Amino acid sequence: MPELPEVETVRTGLARWVTGRTIASVEVHHPRAIRRHLPGSAHFAALLTDRKILDVRRRGKYLWLPLDSGDAIVAHLGMSGQLLCQPAAAPEEVHLRVRLRFADGDPELRFVDQRTFGGLAVAEGGAELPAEIAHIARDPMDPLFSDAAFVAALRAKHTEVKRALLDQTLISGVGNIYADEALWRARLHGTRPTGRLTGPAALRLLGHVREVLAEAIGHGGTSFDALYVNVNGESGYFDRSLNVYGREGEPCRRCGAPIRREAFMNRSSYSCPRCQPRPRPRRP
DNA sequence: CCTCATTCCTGCGGGC
DNA sequence: TGCCCGCAGGAATGAG
Numbered sequence: 648m649p650e651l652p653e654v655e656t657v658r659t660g661l662a663r664w665v666t667g668r669t670i671a672s673v674e675v676h677h678p679r680a681i682r683r684h685l686p687g688s689a690h691f692a693a694l695l696t697d698r699k700i701l702d703v704r705r706r707g708k709y710l711w712l713p714l715d716s717g718d719a720i721v722a723h724l725g726m727s728g729q730l731l732c733q734p735a736a737a738p739e740e741v742h743l744r745v746r747l748r749f750a751d752g753d754p755e756l757r758f759v760d761q762r763t764f765g766g767l768a769v770a771e772g773g774a775e776l777p778a779e780i781a782h783i784a785r786d787p788m789d790p791l792f793s794d795a796a797f798v799a800a801l802r803a804k805h806t807e808v809k810r811a812l813l814d815q816t817l818i819s820g821v822g823n824i825y826a827d828e829a830l831w832r833a834r835l836h837g838t839r840p841t842g843r844l845t846g847p848a849a850l851r852l853l854g855h856v857r858e859v860l861a862e863a864i865g866h867g868g869t870s871f872d873a874l875y876v877n878v879n880g881e882s883g884y885f886d887r888s889l890n891v892y893g894r895e896g897e898p899c900r901r902c903g904a905p906i907r908r909e910a911f912m913n914r915s916s917y918s919c920p921r922c923q924p925r926p927r928p929r930r931p
Numbered sequence: 932c933c934t935c936a937t938t939c940c941t942g943c944g945g946g947c
Numbered sequence: 948t949g950c951c952c953g954c955a956g957g958a959a960t961g962a963g
Contacts, residue, residue, distance in 0.1 A: 679939090723957080725957060726956055726957065742941090760940095762939090805933080823956065914955075915956095
């Protein structure tokens with residue numbers, strides 16, 4: 648379940664292994680792995696062939712690789728996507744979707760994705776910022792992210808605070824795991840209405856979001872099931888530092904109360920029933 | 932305009 | 948043993 652820290656870990660690895668290299672050939676093994684590209688896989692491959700990768704950039708959970716043509720490769724890992732730098736001789740992964748070979752040989756770049764929620768796309772003229780991801784807000788690690796604008800937008804929303812944290816047009820990079828972790832740190836229940844958060848409380852929450860993301864980046868990300876790995880196929884180990892996510896029934900590390908799990912948007916939310924009481928209804 | 936439910940996909944593990 | 952079902956969940960999409 649790659650969120651910002653996992654994607655940033657992949658970005659770092661890619662930057663090291665593919666920056667400055669020229670793509671020699673492209674193999675698409677599964678058409679669904681190429682997103683929003685009506686001309687088809689062959690055209691996708693043609694736009695990349697003989698192009699040099701200039702950089703590897705990230706916004707939220709999206710990556711893009713500017714090319715010397717002015718286009719960019721856009722990548723989203725979805726639930727189970729992996730970008731792996733592998734020697735050409737390595738056996739094909741079961742869920743290998745796309746393979747990029749380079750003019751200078753090894754390593755090649757492979758997009759592997761079991762559940763095909765992720766995918767690659769070409770953003771024509773998108774080297775600076777692909778139009779496909781222009782609607783995604785800056786993430787809280789971005790130097791140009793505005794804390795004040797975020798707080799104002801959050802408080803103006805008519806929704807619950809966890810929904811807002813997952814809204815990538817408000818703040819990007821946060822998924823189910825880090826939303827729960829930040830809310831635990833902030834001692835807020837996810838169903839708290841955003842409109843009833845004070846400015847200072849919203850700012851504190853943002854601080855906790857940024858803090859948990861930074862710590863997770865420092866650990867190389869979180870992995871539960873080996874579906875998330877860095878470009879060398881290694882898992883992060885931040886999962887050892889999680890305080891609520893996946894800990895139903897285990898004691899809260901702050902107060903000892905058993906962590907609860909609640910259904911939320913077709914998934915699960917974890918919280919401490921004592922540190923994070925449910926908000927009282929405004930009017931019964 | 933805004934909010935929210937639905938849908939895409941596959942492997943795993945629990946229950947019977 | 949084997950089958951079925953629920954679950955994991957980011958984000959595009961369309962409904963209301």
